[in-house]
Amino acid sequence: MCGIVGAIAQRDVVPFLVDGLKRLEYRGYDSAGLAVLTDELRRVRRTGRVAEMESAAQSEGLAGLLGIGHTRWATHGGVTEGNAHPHISDGELAIVHNGIIENHEEQRARLRELGYTFESQTDTEVIAHLIQHYLKTEGDLLLATQRAVRELIGAYAIAVVSKRDPDRFIAARMGCPLLVGLGENENFVASDVSAVISATRRVIFLEEGDVAEIRRDGVRVFDGAGARIEREVHVSDVSLASMELGPYSHFMQKEIHEQPRALADTIEPVIAEGFSPVLFGPEAATRLRDIDGVQILACGTSYYAGLTARYWIEAIAGLPCSVEIASEYRYRAAVANPRHLIVTISQSGETLDTMEALKYAKSLGHEHTLSICNVQESAIPRASRMVFYTRAGAEIGVASTKAFTTQLIALFALTGTLAKLHGRLDAAKEAELLDALRRLPGSVQHALNLEPQINLWAEKFAPKQHALFLGRGLHYPIALEGALKLKEISYIHAEAYPAGELKHGPLALVDAQMPVVVIAPNDTLLEKVKSNMQEVRARGGELFVFADADSHFLESEGVHVIRTPRHVGLLSPVVHAIPVQLLAYHTALKRGTDVDKPRNLAKSVTVE
The missing domain is CATH 3.40.50.10490 (Glucose-6-phosphate isomerase like protein; domain 1)
Structure with missing residues (x-):
């Protein structure tokens, strides 16, 4: 969760950083920020989406040849501008961070005794002050970062810039992904290759405990013991086109x-x-x-x-x-x-x-x-x-x-x-x-062709507050997946049960306001599923049945049927996953939620 991007170049890096954050926004979208280094350290942060921060950066004329950026999914501290990254220490060092520092309270108390003032609720600010403390004693950003990270317990990926070092920045990782992108007279860091693919395909994946020094003309990587080490250069096969929406809405x-x-x-x-x-x-x-x-x-x-x-x-x-x-x-x-x-x-x-x-x-x-x-x-x-x-x-x-x-x-x-x-x-x-x-x-593909029919069902689901999904055998996990998709992006409370468990409790919830989705392929458990469906109808529940073309289901009052392709045997769960995905998607559209970036969630879960 959260996204990091950093760059040093012979051109203004702010457009690259903003573009990288937009590509990383799926990792976290509570707030976003940039820090760039010229003759001074300048920072722009905003709660909300990257676009809001971008507008602020443009209005303030933010530009520089060295900078770091971050898009946040909140862990320590609420969604406020003060908790947004980058965090700054003593007005001269800025840091962005993914992960969680488990000993942050102990370090916070120590740093307060050393005279540091904390302006946020985050564990990240602890890292900023700790590196700044060692920068004063070591006089070197690389050595200061190496000393500081050895005292951290937990998971982190960080990028650090300092006014004392206008020609380089430092990155480090433990437990959270971080890579270095290699360009021509410019180099980058990011938590995902998608953030650098517009500038380079050549990347180094940092290993656990690695600390990297990134300059325009080269990169040096050191292991956790501080020894210089060579890491393999990979050529990414991720295409820029795969990161674009193309003709789709989401x-x-x-x-x-x-x-x-x-x-x-x-x-x-x-x-x-x-x-x-x-x-x-x-x-x-x-x-x-x-x-x-x-x-x-x-x-x-x-x-x-x-x-x-x-x-x-x-x-x-x-x-x-x-x-x-x-x-x-x-x-x-x-x-x-x-x-x-x-x-x-x-x-x-x-x-x-x-x-x-x-x-x-x-x-x-x-x-x-x-x-x-x-x-x-x-x-x-x-x-x-x-x-x-x-x-x-x-x-x-x-x-x-x-x-x-x-x-x-x-x-x-x-x-x-x-x-x-x-x-x-x-x-x-x-x-x-x-x-x-x-x-x-x-x-x-045949299942995808059912989208217009599923879209009509979504009209009935959109006003609801609860839904129940049923399946048996191989298809019970698909019922679970359907319920998860619906609650993730439409915010309708949805649960899934093995259909045979209906009478052992969940049946008490069934009424006309509780739509019941049934995964009913033409397999050996079909007759059992039909019996469970009768239990729902007897209590006034409305059924929405995904059946195979050869299942011989008939629509009736309170029973809606969409037929997927003919039963494909053991691989049927793959086919039946498609309609429940489409149902969640179209229901969410009708409820007006943010389909790609649902509230409180992020794509890559790198924290407990």
Whole structure:
């Protein structure tokens, strides 16, 4: 959460910084600010969106050859201009910061005794004063930053400028992502490659504990012990076009409609290799054969992808599978089985709870670790023995769509590979499953074609304050995902239940004001789902049913039906994810909410 961008160049960097913050705004949009260094240190901050800060910067004529910027998602301290970044110490040092400093209160007390005055409620101001304190004693910004960060407990990515050093700035990271962009006589830092892609594709991903000195003519990187170190230069394949809206009104709409292509791209290597350990890296052939169970750790939408995979892994691969919310797993006394595969799922590869859960699993003796991620070279894949990168492309909308469905493909590929390695998948069955994958993007496109009908349903949902989603078996996680999407962006309170649980409590909530969405594919549980639907109708509830083309549902008073394509078997959850995404999107539009940037949320969750 929160976005950082910094630049040093032979041109005015303010337009670049503003553009970078706009591209990072999905990471946090409570407030934004810039600090630039010329013959003086100048700062502009505003609550609200980057556009408001941009207007202020223009009206004040802000310009400079060296600067840092930040877009904030509030953690310590409310959404006020005083809490917005950058923070300044002694009028000569400015800092921007992502993350949380756990020992900020202890450091705050110490710095007050040293004579520093605090103007904000943030933990970030502690870092600013601490670096300034050491700058007075060391006389060098790099050494001062290195000394200061060694005293910080918690997670941080920072960029620091000082009036004493007009020809460089310093960046450092621990637990939060930060990269250096390499240009021609200009260099940059950012928390995401999207912020620098307009100027360069050449990037260095800083490692844990790294401190970087950035000048116009070069970059030096030092490890946590202070030793000079060379980090690999990567050429990003993120395209500028992927960061633009194009003909769409919102990034969420764009990303929903990109799913046939994202799925096809993610499926491509699976079709080429078959269900092969090659898909998961050089160690996978040995490690995946050696396991006797699977444990999936994830948060939010990624957790629901894991719940879907549990059905696949146990039914197809014949291996026990547990799925746990990462933030819960990391704080309980887990009983480890070293022969279990630990699978971590994260769109960004930087989800803090998932990263910490992975570290905890490794501390318990788990060596078979696999990451499913959408961002190359991010933290969680680097900490895992094996990795499967989805090919969703850049996902900007806070509510995940194409990242979710491509995660399902990755998990299906894992299922098929485990089944094959463990003698549960013969050649004929493998060919059948691969053919189903090959056909899947077409089925998803057919589901997207239902948008006009779903838009009409959204008219009925928009005035409501509550909704209930039901599913059974493989489709219960899709009900969970549908409820999450609706509450994330429309702010309608929505819950999901296994349909069989309806009579064990939730039925008490059902009345004419509680729309009930049912995921009802033509599978072995269809008749059970129909019985649950009758329970709703008997209490005056209004049903909205997503059924397959071959489910033989009839519309009637209080029962609305939209038919998705013909049932696609085990991959049906991927297809049924599409209509619940569209329902949430169009309902939110009709309620007038900010679809891409819902209140209180941000895209990359790098704090607890």
